Amino acid sequence: MDCSIAGVQQDYGATGILYDVGSVYEGLCKLTDMRKAKGKQYALEMVLLIVVMAKLCGEDKPLGIAEWAQHRQAELVELLGLNWIRMPSHHTYRRILAYKVYAEEVEQLVREYNQAGEHGKVYALDGKAVRGRRKKDAEGNEYLLSVYDVEQAKVLAQVEVGRKENEISKAPKALQMVEIAQKVVTGDALHTQRGLAAQILEARGEYVLPVKENQPQLYKNIQALFAPEYPKPGFGKIQTDFLNAQKVNKGHGRIEIRIITTSEMLNVYSA
Numbered sequence: 314m315d316c317s318i319a320g321v322q323q324d325y326g327a328t329g330i331l332y333d334v335g336s337v338y339e340g341l342c343k344l345t346d347m348r349k350a351k352g353k354q355y356a357l358e359m360v361l362l363i364v365v366m367a368k369l370c371g372e373d374k375p376l377g378i379a380e381w382a383q384h385r386q387a388e389l390v391e392l393l394g395l396n397w398i399r400m401p402s403h404h405t406y407r408r409i410l411a412y413k414v415y416a417e418e419v420e421q422l423v424r425e426y427n428q429a430g431e432h433g434k435v436y437a438l439d440g441k442a443v444r445g446r447r448k449k450d451a452e453g454n455e456y457l458l459s460v461y462d463v464e465q466a467k468v469l470a471q472v473e474v475g476r477k478e479n480e481i482s483k484a485p486k487a488l489q490m491v492e493i494a495q496k497v498v499t500g501d502a503l504h505t506q507r508g509l510a511a512q513i514l515e516a517r518g519e520y521v522l523p524v525k526e527n528q529p530q531l532y533k534n535i536q537a538l539f540a541p542e543y544p545k546p547g548f549g550k551i552q553t554d555f556l557n558a559q560k561v562n563k564g565h566g567r568i569e570i571r572i573i574t575t576s577e578m579l580n581v582y583s584a
Contacts, residue, residue: 341365344415359395363401424470427467435463436461437463439461440501441459460491470491484509498521499520500520505522555576557574
């Protein structure tokens, strides 16, 4: 019997279940089962596989996951080759998901899976608020900082940062988890920091980071360098190394012209 669900590719042979390396099921089999052997009724990888399928169907709470599985018991038993008399209760899902070590191991498995295969040329440092995990009496949401492959549309690495402002100290750790040689790293103005820029260059990568008022002196220097020149009579223009690139796009009934001007004149001065 061949099964194909939630990334699982497996056959039932005479010696047991055969599955493709790289499948969701294969990854779940690598997780540490911290439960005691006494009283253990359900295989960890099968419980978590049901959690994954229920999550894909929109269930994100133990009670909803349990009800989803209960309504599909006959299908799951046949599809996954289970010998369960009944599906796990919501207490079982709640206890299993409570082990924090699973989150760390799952994060590692996802990171290894996403970092395999092809990669794009641009990696974005992307901070996001975690929805549905705000603790009681806590101020604001919890944040995660990801290294996101823009072209392949997948997260290569992810770290918890707590509050938004902690992204500055966590960004170096996130970049250490991926190979950034020959890649262009982007981020918002929060990440325009000398230390991070130096780390990227040392790893043989490049970066494109915006400068805003949070870097007042650098912001002022750039404004002064690229400001229009109005030479006084008798004085010539200052020699610059400006290079321009232009792109024209047409769409939605309008023409957009984008121009970028680059210079290396502040490289040493602002380092």
